[in-house]
Amino acid sequence: MQRIGDAPRVRRLLVFLALAFSALFLLLPLVAIFAQAFTQGVGVFWANVSNEYTVAAIGLTLFIALLTIPVCLVFGVALAWLVTRFNFPGRRILQTLIDIPFAVSPVVAGLIYLLLYGRTGWLGSWLDGYDIQLMFAWPGILMVTIFVTCPFVARELIPLMQAQGSREEEAAVTLGAPGWTVFRRVTLPNIRWALLYGVILTNARAVGEFGAVSVVSGAIRGQTNTLPLHLEQLYQDYNTVGAFASASLLAFIALLTLVAKASLEWRAARREVHA
Amino acid sequence: MITLATRAGSAPKRVLPGFGLSLGISLMFISLVLLLPLTGLFGQLAGLSLAEYWAIITEGRVVASYTVTIGAAAVAALVNGAFGLLLAWVLVRYEFPGKRLLDALMDLPFALPTAVAGITLATLYSSNGWMGRLLEPLGFQVAYTWVGIALAMAFTSIPFVVRTVQPVLEDLPHEVDEAALTLGASDGTAFRRVILPHLWPALVTGTGLAFVRSLGEFGAIIFIAGNMPYETEITALMIFVKLQEYDYAGASAIASVVLFVSLALLLVINIWQGRFIKRLHGGAG
Amino acid sequence: MSIRLQNIAKHFGTSRALEPVNLDIRDGELIGLLGPSGSGKTTLLRIIAGLEAADREPAGRILFGDRDVTNLHVRDRRIGFVFQHYALFRHMTVFDNVAFGLTVMPRKSRPTSGEIRARVHRLLEMVKLEQLANRYPAQLSGGQQQRVSLARALALRPEVLLLDEPFGALDAKVRQELRRWLRHLHDELNFTSVFVTHDQEEALELSDRVVVMSNGRIEQIDTPDTLYRAPTNRFVFEFLGDVNHLEGSVRDGVLTCGDARLAVDLADGAEELLLRPHEVELREAATPNAHMPVTVTAISPVGAEVRVELEADWLGEPWLATVRHADYERLGLTRGMRLFAVPRRWHRFPDELSTTKPKELESA
Numbered sequence: 001m002q003r004i005g006d007a008p009r010v011r012r013l014l015v016f017l018a019l020a021f022s023a024l025f026l027l028l029p030l031v032a033i034f035a036q037a038f039t040q041g042v043g044v045f046w047a048n049v050s051n052e053y054t055v056a057a058i059g060l061t062l063f064i065a066l067l068t069i070p071v072c073l074v075f076g077v078a079l080a081w082l083v084t085r086f087n088f089p090g091r092r093i094l095q096t097l098i099d100i101p102f103a104v105s106p107v108v109a110g111l112i113y114l115l116l117y118g119r120t121g122w123l124g125s126w127l128d129g130y131d132i133q134l135m136f137a138w139p140g141i142l143m144v145t146i147f148v149t150c151p152f153v154a155r156e157l158i159p160l161m162q163a164q165g166s167r168e169e170e171a172a173v174t175l176g177a178p179g180w181t182v183f184r185r186v187t188l189p190n191i192r193w194a195l196l197y198g199v200i201l202t203n204a205r206a207v208g209e210f211g212a213v214s215v216v217s218g219a220i221r222g223q224t225n226t227l228p229l230h231l232e233q234l235y236q237d238y239n240t241v242g243a244f245a246s247a248s249l250l251a252f253i254a255l256l257t258l259v260a261k262a263s264l265e266w267r268a269a270r271r272e273v274h275a
Numbered sequence: 276m277i278t279l280a281t282r283a284g285s286a287p288k289r290v291l292p293g294f295g296l297s298l299g300i301s302l303m304f305i306s307l308v309l310l311l312p313l314t315g316l317f318g319q320l321a322g323l324s325l326a327e328y329w330a331i332i333t334e335g336r337v338v339a340s341y342t343v344t345i346g347a348a349a350v351a352a353l354v355n356g357a358f359g360l361l362l363a364w365v366l367v368r369y370e371f372p373g374k375r376l377l378d379a380l381m382d383l384p385f386a387l388p389t390a391v392a393g394i395t396l397a398t399l400y401s402s403n404g405w406m407g408r409l410l411e412p413l414g415f416q417v418a419y420t421w422v423g424i425a426l427a428m429a430f431t432s433i434p435f436v437v438r439t440v441q442p443v444l445e446d447l448p449h450e451v452d453e454a455a456l457t458l459g460a461s462d463g464t465a466f467r468r469v470i471l472p473h474l475w476p477a478l479v480t481g482t483g484l485a486f487v488r489s490l491g492e493f494g495a496i497i498f499i500a501g502n503m504p505y506e507t508e509i510t511a512l513m514i515f516v517k518l519q520e521y522d523y524a525g526a527s528a529i530a531s532v533v534l535f536v537s538l539a540l541l542l543v544i545n546i547w548q549g550r551f552i553k554r555l556h557g558g559a560g
Numbered sequence: 561m562s563i564r565l566q567n568i569a570k571h572f573g574t575s576r577a578l579e580p581v582n583l584d585i586r587d588g589e590l591i592g593l594l595g596p597s598g599s600g601k602t603t604l605l606r607i608i609a610g611l612e613a614a615d616r617e618p619a620g621r622i623l624f625g626d627r628d629v630t631n632l633h634v635r636d637r638r639i640g641f642v643f644q645h646y647a648l649f650r651h652m653t654v655f656d657n658v659a660f661g662l663t664v665m666p667r668k669s670r671p672t673s674g675e676i677r678a679r680v681h682r683l684l685e686m687v688k689l690e691q692l693a694n695r696y697p698a699q700l701s702g703g704q705q706q707r708v709s710l711a712r713a714l715a716l717r718p719e720v721l722l723l724d725e726p727f728g729a730l731d732a733k734v735r736q737e738l739r740r741w742l743r744h745l746h747d748e749l750n751f752t753s754v755f756v757t758h759d760q761e762e763a764l765e766l767s768d769r770v771v772v773m774s775n776g777r778i779e780q781i782d783t784p785d786t787l788y789r790a791p792t793n794r795f796v797f798e799f800l801g802d803v804n805h806l807e808g809s810v811r812d813g814v815l816t817c818g819d820a821r822l823a824v825d826l827a828d829g830a831e832e833l834l835l836r837p838h839e840v841e842l843r844e845a846a847t848p849n850a851h852m853p854v855t856v857t858a859i860s861p862v863g864a865e866v867r868v869e870l871e872a873d874w875l876g877e878p879w880l881a882t883v884r885h886a887d888y889e890r891l892g893l894t895r896g897m898r899l900f901a902v903p904r905r906w907h908r909f910p911d912e913l914s915t916t917k918p919k920e921l922e923s924a
Contacts, residue, residue, distance in 0.1 A: 003368065003452045004465045011369055018365040019377065021358055025430065026380050029395045030387075032405065036398060078300035085291050094301060096545060100309055103541040105491025106389075107511040108530045111518065116315025120523060123315070147308055167647035169291050170611055173634050174641040175661035175716065179292030185664070189651040201385075208388025210494035211511065215518060228390040228494070235394045235498065244398075247391040254386035262379040290611050290634055 033251045036244035048245035056222045057230035058249070060138065064226065065206040068145050072202045076153025077195070081183075084161040085169070095158070098151050106148060110215025113144050136218030141226065144212040149205045153198035160194045161187075193264050204257045208250055316534070319527040331528040339505040340513045341532075347421050347509075348489035351428035356482040359436025360474070366437070367444040381437050384430055389494030396427050397498035419501030424509060427495040432485035439481030440474055447473055476551035483544045487537050561719035561752050562587045563608060567620035570603050570612065570776075577603045578776045580618055587625075590746050590753045592767035594760060596799070600776035601756045602724055608754060609641050609722050610634030624720065640713030640751075642723040646705045648697040654708050655693040658683055661716045683711040686745075703734040710742075714749070721746075723755035727762065739766050760800050764788065772796050794909040797834060804840060804879040806833040806906070818874025822903065823849040833906040840881035841902045842868065842891060852901040854879065859893055861885070868893060870901060 005011065038045050048054060079098060083091050101109065117124040117134045127134065134140045172186045188195075210228040217224045219233065227246055235243035320328070331337070366378055384392065399406045400417040410417060417423045447470070455465035493511040501507045510533055517526035563585040570578035578600045585591050593601040606612040607622070611634055614620050622630045629637050649657050662676045671679065684690040687707040697705055706726065713721060726742070727735040743766055746753050757763050763770045764784040772779045772787065772795075780787060780796045791797040808817030810831050815822045824831070846852070857878065858869035866888040870879040879901065883891075891899070 003449060004455065004462050004470060005364070005368060007462065010462065014361065014365050015369055015371050018362050019373070022362065022377055022380055025358075025433075026383050028405070029392065029399060029430070030383060032399050033391065033395050036395075075300060075304045078297040079304075081293060082297040082301050086289060086294050086297075088294075088298075094305065096542070097305055097309060099541060099545075100538070103487055103491070103537040105493060105511050105514075105530075105533055105537065107493045107514050108491065108534050111514060111526055111530050112312040112316045114315075114518070115319050115523065115527060116312045120319075121315045122318055123311075143308075147312070150304070150308060166291060167643055167645070168649055170634075171641070171643055171647040171649070171712075172660065172664070173290055173292075174609065174611070174639065175664065175712070176635050176638070177660070177664040178635070181664050182292060185660075186649055204386045208391070210388060210390040210393075214494075215515070228388050231394065232390055240398065243394055247388075247394060250388045250391050254383065254388070254391075257386040258379045258382055261382060262375065266375075 030251065030255075033244060033247050036240065037248035040241050044241060045245050045248075048242045049249065051242070053222050053225065054227075054230060054242075054246060057225045057227045057246070060141075060225065061207055061227040064138065064142050064145050065203050067142055068149055068206040069199055069202055071146055072150050072153050073195070073199060075150055076157060076198055079154045080157035080161050081187075084158060085166050098154055101148050101151050106209065106211025107215060109147050110144050110212035113140065113147065113212075114216050117143070135216050136220075137224060140216040141213050141224065144216050145206050145209055148209055148212050149202045152201040152205065153195065156194045156198035156201070157191055160191060164190055193268065197261060197264050200257050200260050204254060207253055316527055316531060319523055320531055323524055323528060327524075328528050331525050332532050336504050336508070337510070337513055337529060340508045340510045343421055343424065343507060344490060344510045347425040348428055348486050350425045351432065351489050352482050352486040354425070354429050355433045355436045355485045356478060359433055359481060359485075360440055360478060362433075362437050363440035363444055367441060381434055384432070385434050389431060389492065390498075392430055392495040393427065393498035396423070396430060396495065400426070400499065418499050419503075419507060421507055423499040423501070424496050424507060427499050428489035428492055431492055431495045432488045435485040435488060436478070436481035439477045439484070443474055443477040476548060480544055480548050483540065487540045487544070490537055490540075491533065561625045562623075563720065563752060563754070564623040565604075565608070565620070566623075567618050568604070568607055568622065569615045569618060569620060570600070570607060571615055576776055578607070578614075580620065581778055583771065583778065583781070585752060585754065588750050588752055590743070590766065590768045591755070592763035592770045593754060593756045593773060594758070594763040594770050594799075595773035596758060598775075599773040601758075601771075601773045603776075604773070605722055605724055605754060605756045608720075609639050610637045611641070638716065638718055638720075640716065640718035640721040642706075642709050642713050642721070642726050644724045644726075644728060646697070646709040648705055648709055648712070650697050653694050653696055654684070654689060654700070655680055657697070657708055658711045658715055660712065679715065680711075683715055686714075687711045701734075702730050703738060706730065706738060710745075719751050721751050721753045723753065725756055725758070727759075728757070735762075742766065764800075772799065774799070791907075794834070797907060797909065802837050802880050804835040804837065804881075805877065806835065806903075807831070807876070818872075820852040820872070820874045821850070822852065826908075831908065831910075833903075833908050835879075835903055835906050837867070837880045837882040838865075839904045839906065840870075840879060841904055842881055842883060842887070842893075843900050843902050844891065846900045847902055850900070850902045852903075854899055854901050856893055856895055856897045856899065859888075859895060861888075866893070870899075 005014070037048075079094065083095050114135055115121050117127070117140065119125060119128055119135075124135065134143065168186050168190070169182050172182045177185070208228055209226075210232070213226055214229055214232070217226065217229055219225055219229050221230075221233070225233070227250055231243045231246035231250075234240075234246065323331075362377075362381065366374065366381070397418060398404050400410070400423060401407045402411050402418070404418075407418060415422075417426060451469060451473070452465070455469040460468065491511060493509075493515070496509055497512055500509060500512070502512060510529060514526045514529050514533070517523075517529065563583075565581060565583040567580045567582060568578065569580040570576075581604065583604075593604060595601045603612060607614050610629070610632060614622070614630075620630070621628060624637070649660065652660070659676050659680045662671055662679065665671075670676075681690060681693075684693055687710060689704060689707055689711070692700065692704065697708065700708065710726075723742075727738055730738065739762065742753075755766070764787070767784060769781060769783055770787055771781050774795050780792045782790075787796065788800055791800065797803065806815070806817060806820075806822070808815045808820070808822075808831060810816075810824060810826045810828050812828070813823060813825060815824045815826070815831060815833070822833075824833075852872070852874075854870040854872045854875075856868055857871045860867050864885070865882040866885060868881045868883060868888075870881060881901065883893075
């Protein structure tokens with residue numbers, strides 16, 4: 001097989017350029033995070049990580065992610081099922097609407113929630129009458145996190161479910177399977193890996209969201225500080241090592257995400273070869 | 276037969292189950308999470324007269340922030356277009372040690388929290404950082420200039436280009452290469468005349484998405500930008516600054532511009548992509 | 561179980577897929593729905609299955625035996641459906657695929673797992689796949705997948721079996737084998753079957769009766785034999801095989817077309833006659849009734865016959881004639897040879913009125 005750009009000289013040059021660019025642009029920052037976190041040794045790193053405020057920030061971050069994932073999961077599956085299994089007017093619009101969080105700047109996302117639920121907003125002032133305050137507290141952080149992460153599961157599922165088509169589900173129905181059985185026994189096994197990857201992406205973004213959260217959190221140390229906000233504060237206080245200790249925790253989650261993605265893709269490729 | 280009799284009243288409108296349930300969940304979620312909050316923004320904007328609105332969004336410092344943001348985003352998108360294409364090409368067409376690692380690394384900017392990227396880039400390119408120490412003696416100042424802003428934007432958005440171009444390149448049958456080569460085209464000509472036209476839609480879409488993302492990026496930029504008014508202040512930060520000053524009206528006005536521009540761009544990209552898909556694959560695509 | 565369709569129509573958005581159609585299928589019959597793509601045959605099949613709902617206006621009815629199933633969900637129609645590309649559950653083994661219908665029955669009526677196992681094994685034996693019970697669909701050949709999908713559809717002992725292009729994706733030899741096997745199965749198990757195909761040979765070989773469709777309309781319903789010998793209109797005639805056209809004007813019982821002449825007992829005027837390839841005889845000399853000089857331009861032996869392509873100045877398009885090997889040798893056919901064509905018989909469809917009204921089937 002003869003392909004364009006196969007000449008050894010061209011190939012070596014292009015591969016070299018790609019590797020050099022990636023090393024400088026992508027790999028170096030990754031290495032720098034961990035190098036900075038450990039500049040003063042493991043002891044200092046550990047002291048920074050086990051600091052009471054850091055622990056509180058980790059706790060809040062995980063708590064938010066834990067609540068965000070099921071919400072996004074239910075929504076993502078419902079939307080994907082809706083737009084890939086039925087034909088109805090407005091289907092296209094729904095599919096476009098779901099992209100909004102990707103296009104909206106995180107700061108703007110935080111802002112619109114603040115304007116609605118904050119004390120000056122029409123819903124916020126009404127809630128205020130009942131002494132319910134959502135902004136500058138964890139419910140606000142949760143709401144904006146759901147906003148910025150809601151497309152991930154749906155975006156993973158829709159192309160896959162579109163490609164798979166609804167023939168297998170139709171076959172299940174002709175064999176008399178009731179609704180949930182069709183989903184549980186036919187659809188779910190075919191989409192589980194995409195679903196898992198959607199969850200991993202949702203988690204990565206939920207854990208790392210900064211712009212939107214910084215608008216609505218109020219950043220009260222030990223109370224409404226998520227890990228990204230916490231590391232920002234440390235960095236602004238010139239506690240670089242502390243900031244990078246927190247950053248390295250987040251970078252570690254990012255690495256896990258990459259590994260998970262690579263292994264899921266590897267799995268999918270292997271199944272294809274098998275078939 | 277009893278079940279038949281009871282069910283016969285309702286017509287089999289849809290073969291597959293769950294239309295009502297999934298429609299209900301989707302509509303409720305989209306209304307509550309995506310659309311309802313927008314009413315807050317419009318409510319705030321309604322309190323402004325047209326003249327006031329215009330005055331806010333055309334104020335010198337704000338206009339300067341548009342220029343910085345759009346300029347840096349454009350540079351970042353162009354750089355990403357070129358390098359994204361290179362990376363996608365190398366990942367699809369060549370086998371070399373470390374390829375799987377390189378492929379996995381492409382998603383790092385999406386997986387890495389923006390604030391982490393922000394402080395890392397700021398540290399690397401500050402005058403005593405690893406890169407800054409090398410570049411500054413040569414006269415390249417990256418941190419606290421618009422170059423740094425473009426760098427941060429490029430970092431966070433490069434996966435858009437790579438991951439949009441890659442699948443299209445993978446789907447290109449090798450007969451296309453072979454046809455071009457049997458017709459006597461040189462590698463360069465064959466790439467330009469045969470491969471590139473296939474990749475254009477994906478490349479433009481990817482670059483467009485990268486541009487939109489860069490316009491709104493916040494966390495990765497503010498640490499490296501320096502945030503000097505009129506010089507290195509991005510629009511997202513302008514909104515944030517107004518909020519810190521409790522100037523909700525001002526923040527909303529600027530936010531509405533950002534929101535409008537990004538949604539319009541997204542729509543254009545979607546429509547453009549739809550037309551291209553139709554042309555290449557025929558039918559309603 | 562008999563199937564009766566009354567006034568069934570279907571629109572997709574504004575485009576019409578099916579004009580109001582009536583169709584009676586007798587108990588135990590094997591019916592082929594034959595037509596080009598876009599003729600509405602698959603839509604009709606899916607409406608019978610309940611996978612597609614017919615238009616509400618005009619209100620049509622679907623009856624299975626005496627039972628009105630018009631508004632019955634596909635789940636409750638108890639039909640067996642074989643999908644075009646089989647639609648096997650790719651994450652389940654062959655065994656689990658076939659057992660699926662039994663395992664999703666309501667708990668009250670569901671057989672025990674032992675009974676299910678026994679029944680699935682009997683089915684797999686019937687389709688000769690008992691050795692492959694633990695394979696996944698992706699590990700099977702096309703023909704094997706097809707048999708799994710049949711076994712799966714038959715597991716619930718449906719009285720109606722519907723098949724959408726059942727042999728479309730298979731190679732010629734496997735297709736032959738499966739056709740014969742399906743016919744056998746049908747006769748043995750005695751269900752009513754309807755299958756969709758675009759292959760006229762398949763429809764003619766397999767069906768008790770064939771429903772020919774075009775443009776969302778039923779053109780003719782008849783036994784394969786009648787259909788081939790006595791097509792009611794031009795579409796059916798042309799769709800069922802190769803056709804040679806002869807256009808000319810008739811005067812005093814002679815049709816003239818360039819320097820070709822043919823004696824016909826038709827009134828004066830313009831005429832178009834249609835001939836099947838086997839209805840064209842080749843001779844070394846003209847006959848008193850036919851003077852039609854032609855030149856042989858291509859010869860290809862295909863199976864039991866030899867296909868001969870003919871050209872002439874008076875022909876707009878080349879003709880195709882099929883001759884027996886014996887005649888081929890007797891005539892010593894070579895390319896460029898000049899001969900005379902003599903029609904054994906011909907067909908004509910002077911007006912196409914017959915195609916505009918939907919055909920109804922005489923019952924019994």
